[in-house]
Amino acid sequence: MKILLPDRRETSFGCSAIVKNWTMAIDSELLEILACPACKTPVTLVNEGTGLRCGDCRRVFPIKDDIPVMLIDEATVEP
Numbered sequence: 001m002k003i004l005l006p007d008r009r010e011t012s013f014g015c016s017a018i019v020k021n022w023t024m025a026i027d028s029e030l031l032e033i034l035a036c037p038a039c040k041t042p043v044t045l046v047n048e049g050t051g052l053r054c055g056d057c058r059r060v061f062p063i064k065d066d067i068p069v070m071l072i073d074e075a076t077v078e079p
């Protein structure tokens with residue numbers, strides 16, 4: 001039955017494409033905007049796109065549901 005619904009399949013494909021584009025947006029444009037709230041250092045994408053790392057204070061901010069969580073309380077510090 002699902003094969004007879006090509007529109008639906010295209011829709012779900014479009015959704016994953018949007019997620020991919022969003023990840024790419026984090027990688028390029030957003031990274032220029034995002035900075036560590038503690039020391040204002042620009043962050044870099046780490047852990048296969050699931051975290052944003054500050055090169056200065058080494059805090060790693062999580063990305064939850066494709067949304068960067070730039071909160072000091074949510075960050076983990078990597079050695």
Ligand SMILES: [Zn+2]
Pocket residue numbers: 036037038039040041054055056057058059
């Ligand atoms: Zn920092």
